[in-house]
Amino acid sequence: MDWNITAGRPVYVQLVEQMELALVNGTFPPGSKIPPVRELAADAGVNPNTMQRALQELENRGLLQAQRTAGRTVTADADALQALRRKRAVSLAAEFLYQMQALGLDRAETEELLRQTAEGGDRDE
Amino acid sequence: MLTKLLKYEWKTTARVLLPIGGGVLIFTILTGLANALLNHQSDLPAMVDFSQAMLNMIAVLVWIFLLAACVFVNVRQFYKLLGEQGYLMLSLPAAVWKHIAAKLICACAWSVIGGAFLILCGCILNMSFGGMSLNAGDSMAGxxxxxxxxxxxxxxxxxxxxxxxxxxxxxxxxxxxxxxxxxxxxxxxxxxxxxxxxxxxxxxxxxxxxxxxxxxxxxxxxxxxxxxxxxxxxxxxxxxxxxxxxxxxxxxxxxxxxxxxxxxxxx
Amino acid sequence: MNENVIYEAQDLHKRYGSRVALNGVSFAVTTGKLVGLLGPNGSGKTTLLKISAGLLTANGGCVLIDGQEPGVYTKSITSYLPDRMALPTEMRAADAVDLYADFYTDFDAAKARAMLADLHIEARNRIGAMSKGTQEKMQLCLTMSRSARLYLLDEPLGGVDPAARDYILQTILRNYHEDAALVLSTHLIGDIERALDEVIFLQEGSVLRQVGVDALREETGHSVDEYFREVYKC
Structure with a gap:
């Protein structure tokens, strides 16, 4: 998977976000085993301890499950994943609306723009 | 660890000293052959006599050079241990006395070998080992x-x-x-x-x-x-x-x- | 002191003639940590690592590695990468691997050969004929192929090209053990800060600050790199 760790924010927070994304978009399907910490850390070019901490956080939230035989699996609980997807979508939508407001578009204009963009694909600019 | 250090030391010095030794040996053999040939001729022109003397003198100089090279190489090894080479060698988990011992044993061994080698070279120059070894055998027995x-x-x-x-x-x-x-x-x-x-x-x-x-x-x-x-x-x-x-x-x-x-x- | 401390310095002093290189450096590094030693040129990074590797004697204070002062024991558990080329230039790559295998019992020759192959370094290449960057890579491969308890890397990424830098970073991340600690000095923090647990800032021979990378990002809202530039602004 593609990792993109940017400056300014804690690495750990970014890892949690990007792992969440990987879980909801099916990079790691429900119930499947995820690679070991070391592997994931090397892949992302981050410290294994930081990756460990991020996975621990996801585990605490019930999105990952530690297996007794070492390793972690993605939760098979579809509701939990759905809730996560919903949460991420809501926060992105809120962010989008906030930005549109900042640009001075009202609600109708924003809806219109969304519709146009969705239909028109790569039209304009 | 000491044996490993010795082995490494030996290899490093041999890389330099053996070729020099080989060169000196060849030069000495050539001079010895020239001596053997010329000594049997009488009434040679003075020029040839002079060249022969020069050749022998150079041979002796080359021996001195060999001894000097032997000492120089061994001392340089130690000098480098306290310089650039130290970063590798002194990082090794070996006590300092072993480093000194390895260098010293190696240096002494080369010097002794160098000395023996020069005696051999001396014999070659005169083409006279036959008598030499016989004498040595006799005196040893006695x-x-x-x-x-x-x-x-x-x-x-x-x-x-x-x-x-x-x-x-x-x-x-x-x-x-x-x-x-x-x-x-x-x-x-x-x-x-x-x-x-x-x-x-x-x-x-x-x-x-x-x-x-x-x-x-x-x-x-x-x-x-x-x-x-x-x-x-x-x-x-x-x-x-x-x-x-x-x-x-x-x-x-x-x-x-x-x-x-x-x-x-x-x- | 914490039982997990593998590497610590206590009030370390070092002078070169009248110039003070280290002026009371104290810190502790626990097992499992990847620590960056940051500071501008002349801040004492190399001096600190040389003392820790047992190649330089301090004028005061001490360095303890696994509870012992630098000596034969600490050298056997410390894998040190100097800031310069230390391999004899007349050697071939394969000779250097043999040398390490000979002297270090914790050296994994197979791993070293695999790494050299990945970096396209031929076993029969003479070290003296390699470019400076390749020599550095070669030396780093050898250093990381030991399974030491403490790795001390002095500017491991200095002269290495960006592509190899990624490989080396990955190598470091994949190869160091959970019960080992790794300390690397650098002034190019940008590329590697996300690989570090903690950073130690050195300035004019003293520890300015020792802080977790994420803690610093949380606190300042800046990357360590940005913070570094801020702190050491001329």
């Missing part, structure tokens, strides 16, 4: 065990002197290594200062020995020595000298080791 022991003692004494020579260089390198810059210069100066100190020390000790001898009724001692017979007297004297040189060597080694453990300062 040796008494006592003489043999004395010879061994002399060898040991020479070896201790040889080790002392190298330890002088090592100590000088160790002192030079204390400086931040101009280490080579500092080492060279240290070497000469050390030589000077040793000279003075020996003179003082000699004088003290003489005074002690006078004070302690040396004549009686002399009588004792004479009474034992001159052979044993020589052996005693050699033993005393050997002990003296060994103590000196030990002191030099100890200071070098102390500098390298407690005062190490790699450039």
């Amino acid at each position: 040796l008494q065990p006592g003489i043999l022991a004395a010879l061994c003692l002399v060898m040991l004494f020479l070896l201790a002197l040889l080790a002392g020579t190298y330890l002088d260089f090592y100590l000088a390198c160790g002192i030079g290594g204390q400086f931040g810059q101009q280490r080579l210069l500092a080492s060279i100066i240290a070497y000469f200062v050390l030589g000077f100190i040793e000279q003075i020390l020996s003179t003082v000790l000699m004088m003290m020995a003489v005074f002690a001898w006078v004070a302690a009724d040396g004549a009686a001692w002399m009588q004792f020595l004479y009474s034992v017979d001159s052979f044993w007297a020589t052996i005693y004297l050699l033993l005393i000298l050997l002990a003296f040189v060994l103590v000196l060597d030990a002191i030099k080694w100890a200071i070098t080791q102390w500098l390298m453990t407690r005062r190490l300062n790699l450039a």
Whole structure:
């Protein structure tokens, strides 16, 4: 998977976000085993301890499950994943609306723009 | 660890010294052949005689060069240990005394081999080993065990002197290594200062020995020595000298080791 | 002191003549941590690592590695990468691997050969004929192929090209053990800060600050790199 760790924010927070994304978009399907910490850390070019901490956080939230035989699996609980997807979508939508407001578009204009963009694909600019 | 260090040391020095030795051997053989050919001719022009003499002189110079190269390579090995090579070698989990021992054993071995090699070269130059080896065999057979022991003692004494020579260089390198810059210069100066100190020390000790001898009724001692017979007297004297040189060597080694453990300062 | 401390310095002092290189450095590094030693040129990074590797004697204070002062034991558990080329230039790559295998019992020759192959370094290449960057890579491969308890890397990424830098970073991340600690000095923090647990900032021979990377990002809202530039602004 593609990792993109940017400056300014804690690495750990970014890892949690990007792992969440990987879980909801099916990079790691429900119930499947995820690679070991070391592997994931090397892949992302981050410290294994930081990756460990991020996975621990996801585990605490019930999105990952530690297996007794070492390793972690993605939760098979579809509701939990759905809730996560919903949460991420809501926060992105809120962010989008906030930005549109900042640009001075009202609600109708924003809806219109969304519709146009969705239909028109790569039209304009 | 010591054997590994020795092996590594040996390989590194052999890489330089063996080719030089080979070159010297070839040159000596060629000169020896020329000698063998020319010595049987009479009434050669003066020019040829002169060239032959020159050739022999060059051969001797080449031998001196070989000895100098041997000493230089071995001393340089130690100097480099306190410089760029130290980053690799002194990071190894080996005690400092093993580094010194490996370098010293290797240097002494090369010097002894170098000496033997030069004797061989001398024979080649005169094309005269036949007689030489026969003589050696004869005299060996005729040796008494006592003489043999004395010879061994002399060898040991020479070896201790040889080790002392190298330890002088090592100590000088160790002192030079204390400086931040101009280490080579500092080492060279240290070497000469050390030589000077040793000279003075020996003179003082000699004088003290003489005074002690006078004070302690040396004549009686002399009588004792004479009474034992001159052979044993020589052996005693050699033993005393050997002990003296060994103590000196030990002191030099100890200071070098102390500098390298407690005062190490790699450039 | 914490039992997990593998590497610590206590009030370490070092002078070169009248110039002070280290002026009372104290810190502790626990097992499992990847620590960056940051500071501008001349801040004492190399001096600190040389003392820790047992190649330089301090004027005061001490360095303890697994509770012991630098000596034969600490050298056997410390894998040190100097800031310069230390391998004999007349050697071939394969000779250098053999040398390490000979002297270090914790050296994994197979791993080293695999890494050299990945970096396209031929076993029969003479070290003296390699470019400076390749020599550095070679040396780093050898250093990381030991399974030491403490790795001390002095400017491991200095002269290495960006592509190899990624490989080396990955190598470091994959190879160091959980019960080992790794300390690397650098002044190019940008590329590697996300691989570090903690950073130690050195300034004029003293520890300015020792802080977790994420803690610093949380606190300042800046990357360590940005913070570094801020702190050491001329």
